[in-house]
Amino acid sequence: MTTHMRTAAVFLFALSALSTIAATAGDAHRGRDVFEKTCTGCHALDRAKVGPRLRNIYGRPAGKDSEFSYSDAMKGVSVTWDETTLDRWLADTESIVPGNDMSFRLDDASKRADIIAYLKELSTK
Amino acid sequence: MSGMIRKLVPTFAAAAILAAGCSLIHPFGSPSSGGTKTPILSGAEIDPETLGLVQRACQNCHSFNTDLPLYGRIAPMSWLMARDVQQARFRMNLSQWQKYSTEDQIMLLSEVGSAVKNREMPVQRYVLLHSEARLSDQERKQVYQWTRAERKRLKSLPRPSGGPSSAPGARVKTRAVGAEQRPDRHALMAITGT
Numbered sequence: 030m031t032t033h034m035r036t037a038a039v040f041l042f043a044l045s046a047l048s049t050i051a052a053t054a055g056d057a058h059r060g061r062d063v064f065e066k067t068c069t070g071c072h073a074l075d076r077a078k079v080g081p082r083l084r085n086i087y088g089r090p091a092g093k094d095s096e097f098s099y100s101d102a103m104k105g106v107s108v109t110w111d112e113t114t115l116d117r118w119l120a121d122t123e124s125i126v127p128g129n130d131m132s133f134r135l136d137d138a139s140k141r142a143d144i145i146a147y148l149k150e151l152s153t154k
Numbered sequence: 155m156s157g158m159i160r161k162l163v164p165t166f167a168a169a170a171i172l173a174a175g176c177s178l179i180h181p182f183g184s185p186s187s188g189g190t191k192t193p194i195l196s197g198a199e200i201d202p203e204t205l206g207l208v209q210r211a212c213q214n215c216h217s218f219n220t221d222l223p224l225y226g227r228i229a230p231m232s233w234l235m236a237r238d239v240q241q242a243r244f245r246m247n248l249s250q251w252q253k254y255s256t257e258d259q260i261m262l263l264s265e266v267g268s269a270v271k272n273r274e275m276p277v278q279r280y281v282l283l284h285s286e287a288r289l290s291d292q293e294r295k296q297v298y299q300w301t302r303a304e305r306k307r308l309k310s311l312p313r314p315s316g317g318p319s320s321a322p323g324a325r326v327k328t329r330a331v332g333a334e335q336r337p338d339r340h341a342l343m344a345i346t347g348t
Contacts, residue, residue: 071265079269098271100302132264132305 055139060147063140071133074151080131086110087145087152091126102128115145191219194248198259199307204300208248211276211287211297212266215242218249223283238280260308267301270294 071079081097087110092103106126108114117125119141121134135141194217195205213219215238226235246262254262269275271294276287289297 071268077272079265079272079274130264130268130302132261 055142055144055146057143057146057150060143060145060150063143064147067135067140068144083148083151085152087115087149089152100128100130102126103130110148112145112149115148116141119144192249194219195251197252198304200300200304204296207289207293207297211270211289211293213248214284214287215239215280216246216248217243218247256308256311256313260305263301263305263308267298267305270301271298 068083072081072083074082074084076082077094077097081094081099089110091106091108091110091114092099103126108125110118114125116138119133119135120138122129122131135144194209194213200208209219214221220239222232222235225231246266251259266275270289273294276284276289281288
């Protein structure tokens with residue numbers, strides 16, 4: 030009986046963990062669509078526009094694209110773009126770099142995860 | 155020689171009549187029909203010198219204060235200019251500044267600051283034909299610093315409890331709440347702003 034209960038507990042824990050991963054893991058294909066609709070007004074992948082270029086942004090230190098003129102706040106920051114920092118940035122840029130020039134917020138966590146998955150995919154190709 | 159000129163005269167006359175006729179057609183709307191000329195950035199705190207820079211470099215496309223040159227009244231140039239002006243007004247209309255929500259004003263200011271600082275605006279092809287819109291490095295810095303100061307002022311204001319509102323003709327969506335932005339400012343539908 031105890032063995033059965035332990036097995037059931039492990040199964041439920043695994044199921045819960047998997048569902049959490051599924052809920053937060055982004056989809057790069059969806060992320061491309063969200064990126065096109067949400068980001069390309071100000072950003073391009075391969076050239077600076079209103080914002081810096083975003084290809085290979087994942088894994089890169091923030092504020093270090095030599096082709097773009099950043100705010101003083103952004104120049105002085107010590108952040109590397111990964112899933113955690115990009116998620117915080119897209120949720121509220123001020124929370125991670127106060128005084129930056131990007132006034133944008135994406136409240137939908139799944140869309141943030143999708144965009145991040147897309148940017149990550151672009152950086153690993 | 156004179157025979158050749160005599161042959162070309164009807165062709166030129168026909169082209170002139172066609173251009174004049176086409177100039178009466180406005181497939182993208184007439185820039186001058188967008189609204190009456192009004193002061194721009196109503197409600198914003200901006201010093202006269204910086205306001206002068208914005209008027210010089212931005213308002214011809216980004217407001218109802220559009221002054222078309224003579225060539226801008228003749229088709230097909232008039233059509234191209236009308237399309238550009240409508241797209242620019244859709245992106246940001248300085249004549250309707252007070253109708254944007256505070257949140258949209260903050261976002262627009264951040265876009266303006268970064269676009270001017272990074273030489274995205276005014277667009278090069280516009281400056282080629284309108285040299286008065288050219289901004290020096292110092293002037294770009296001045297506009298950028300104003301956008302930052304105005305953003306800071308707006309952020310310090312108490313937020314209304316009723317939430318943001320956008321007037322017809324102004325920015326339709328508030329982009330802060332999971333809304334989606336247009337894909338590209340040069341690929342927008344023509345919207346007259348009326």
